[in-house]
Amino acid sequence: xxxxxxxxxxxxxxxxxxxxxxxxxxxxxxxxxxxxxxxxxxxxxxxxxxxxxxxxxxxxxxxxxxxxxxxxxxxxxxxxxxxxxxxxxxxxxxxxxxxxxxxxxxxxxxxxxxxxxxxxxxxxxxxxxxxxxxxxxxxxxxxxxxxxxxxxxxxxxxxxxxxxxxxxxxxxxxxxxxxxxxxxxxxxxxxxxxxxxxxxxxxxxxxxxxxxxxxxxxxxxxxxxxxxxxxxxxxxxxxxxxxxxxxxxxxxxxxxxxxxxxxxxxxxxxxxxxxxxxxxxxxxxxxxxxxxxxxxxxxxxxxxxxxxxxxxxxxxxxxxxxxxxxxxxxxxxxxxx
Amino acid sequence: xxxxxxxxxxxxxxxxxxxxxxxxxxxxxxxxxxxxxxxxxxxxxxxxxxxxxxxxxxxxxxxxxxxxxxxxxxxxxxxxxxxxxxxxxxxxxxxxxxxxxxxxxxxxxxxxxxxxxxxxxxxxxxxxxxxxxxxxxxxxxxxxxxxxxxxxxxxxxxxxxxxxxxxxxxxxxxxxxxxxxxxxxxxxxxxxxxxxxxxxxxxxxxxxxxxxxxxxxxxxxxxxxxxxxxxxxxxxxxxxxxxxxxxxxxxxxxxxxxxxxxxxxxxxxxxxxxxxxxxxxxxxxxxxxxxxxxxxxxxxxxxxxxxxxxxxxxxxxxxxx
Ligand SMILES: Cc1ncc(C[n+]2csc(CCOP(=O)(O)OP(=O)(O)O)c2C)c(N)n1
Ligand SMILES: [Mg+2]
Numbered sequence: 004x005x006x007x008x009x010x011x012x013x014x015x016x017x018x019x020x021x022x023x024x025x026x027x028x029x030x031x032x033x034x035x036x037x038x039x040x041x042x043x044x045x046x047x048x049x050x051x052x053x054x055x056x057x058x059x060x061x062x063x064x065x066x067x068x069x070x071x072x073x074x075x076x077x078x079x080x081x082x083x084x085x086x087x088x089x090x091x092x093x094x095x096x097x098x099x100x101x102x103x104x105x106x107x108x109x110x111x112x113x114x115x116x117x118x119x120x121x122x123x124x125x126x127x128x129x130x131x132x133x134x135x136x137x138x139x140x141x142x143x144x145x146x147x148x149x150x151x152x153x154x155x156x157x158x159x160x161x162x163x164x165x166x167x168x169x170x171x172x173x174x175x176x177x178x179x180x181x182x183x184x185x186x187x188x189x190x191x192x193x194x195x196x197x198x199x200x201x202x203x204x205x206x207x208x209x210x211x212x213x214x215x216x217x218x219x220x221x222x223x224x225x226x227x228x229x230x231x232x233x234x235x236x237x238x239x240x241x242x243x244x245x246x247x248x249x250x251x252x253x254x255x256x257x258x259x260x261x262x263x264x265x266x267x268x269x270x271x272x273x274x275x276x277x278x279x280x281x282x283x284x285x286x287x288x289x290x291x292x293x294x295x296x297x298x299x300x301x302x303x304x305x306x307x308x309x310x311x312x313x314x315x316x317x318x319x320x321x322x323x324x325x326x327x328x329x330x331x332x333x334x335x336x337x338x339x340x
Numbered sequence: 341x342x343x344x345x346x347x348x349x350x351x352x353x354x355x356x357x358x359x360x361x362x363x364x365x366x367x368x369x370x371x372x373x374x375x376x377x378x379x380x381x382x383x384x385x386x387x388x389x390x391x392x393x394x395x396x397x398x399x400x401x402x403x404x405x406x407x408x409x410x411x412x413x414x415x416x417x418x419x420x421x422x423x424x425x426x427x428x429x430x431x432x433x434x435x436x437x438x439x440x441x442x443x444x445x446x447x448x449x450x451x452x453x454x455x456x457x458x459x460x461x462x463x464x465x466x467x468x469x470x471x472x473x474x475x476x477x478x479x480x481x482x483x484x485x486x487x488x489x490x491x492x493x494x495x496x497x498x499x500x501x502x503x504x505x506x507x508x509x510x511x512x513x514x515x516x517x518x519x520x521x522x523x524x525x526x527x528x529x530x531x532x533x534x535x536x537x538x539x540x541x542x543x544x545x546x547x548x549x550x551x552x553x554x555x556x557x558x559x560x561x562x563x564x565x566x567x568x569x570x571x572x573x574x575x576x577x578x579x580x581x582x583x584x585x586x587x588x589x590x591x592x593x594x595x596x597x598x599x600x601x602x603x604x605x606x607x608x609x610x611x612x613x614x615x616x617x618x619x620x621x622x623x624x625x626x627x628x629x630x631x632x633x634x635x636x637x638x639x640x641x642x643x644x645x646x647x648x649x650x651x652x653x654x655x656x657x658x659x660x661x
Contacts, residue, residue, distance in 0.1 A: 036590060037590035038524050040519060043590055139437060139441055142377070312435070313436055314427030314431075314435035316649070
């Protein structure tokens, strides 16, 4: 065990898997950096430094800088995966999926099914998501619901450094295409993380708190906010169960249904826009399966149905906050809370 | 067409305005007064101004993440731009867009762009509008060397050619896309690529305002005459990092200082107009002084401006919903 940042946790997972299996390669824009330039080698290690140090260790044959051509290199990673490599491709910001989505959802995701089970596509796409960086409408979106919608893709949202290492390792070892969502505002968050390699199985939720009154299901960075809200609510005698599903596809419906049955109340926290997101998905699941166990209507805390605004004054209103989560919890508990 | 004294003063004013604007944003960002990401255009002024001096409001341009220079060159209000970059309500986009999304459609400025390669297809659209509605307008995509490798860019070249659109692609090659050298990332050459699509392509020294102005004149004239698209490969340098905060470790020792000392576009312009007696040095210093105080005023307005409020969050998503 040692203290590692969310950034270091991803880096270590990739490094250990590259050491273990030489078919694992990494590619992306400025993933090492300084390509063809007169200055320092490995100048960037990705825009936020996640892959720094991989190129010096593994060489340019396995750590490939790319031109700004997402259709080409994400598609290339899919093709390489289907033919024997295990690429970890970085789509810098998930917003850029617009440039290359065909290669992801029509190609990589569907190979196995369309080809009658003959293809194996161990592709990992790493991508940054989320608001809070004052990065405006085209660099702040969540978009994981769009990927979750596509059969054939697996989608993971690590909520801290421990999760980051385990889910990243699992993704690289998984034989299906996996998209890993890294929240850009979390890279410097630190915690104790094991030094040896470990995977966290997909589709197994993590229950971070157990309580009697309300179940909070939260995704990615929102898990931290849900935990904070739960801590603060406990001061007024309200106890919450907090569920981090870890992956939106596959989704651990069992744990969600079980914990909601126990408390009878559900607040879902999702940083994505409110329509057709994870919150609506979980709400539908719960109302379909365990409607009679509910003591109150389900409440969703999401960002609003508008693009991510630039101005800090607006962005702060846009992102779900612990205050909004606490208010939602009090609301589902009804009068007196 | 020739540049008269007033044109030259206007060109110098716009280039100075961009330089001062960017230097101010650099300082203000370093002081922690500006949120988010900013990508500065300092060093590249002769390209935006050399091209946009030929344009009117009916002509459209699309810009990039490094968009402040294009906005100013195309006539966007610098005070509104500064307020936008500060996230203020009086900003050109109400504080909703920020540095990477400054736009003013009334000036034919279709927006800075956070998506590399996002602009060229839009410019095909603006050119199609000009052609269909016979406005006489042209449409110009400014794009970087990095953006020249996007499928959207290459598809746009083809579309512009097969539809014979009044479109011009200005590839601003500052040698780098983030930390990656264009010498490595661009296969072939920009002008050969143009040739491959059957359109005229010219390479020009982007530190030389007059050279840019001249090749832009030819390309724009062709487009206005219905003779289709062109490409201009502008070779230049950026003075600051890819974004503010970039340590620029990938560049060579003294690389930027050398360019500043020998090829600064403002200095070259100055030398040229004074040597040839087109303008007096008093004309130039007058412009410099007034631009400086105007930019100070822009920053003061932006600093003191009010921030948007909750009532603004959900407006402008649709016209009607
Ligand atoms: C589709 C897309 N891919 C990647 C990025 C990240 N990115 C922003 S600017 C940039 C480099 C652009 O280089 P270039 O086109 O040469 O413009 P310059 O920054 O040099 O002006 C990159 C990779 C992006 N914004 N959009
Ligand atoms: Mg460039």
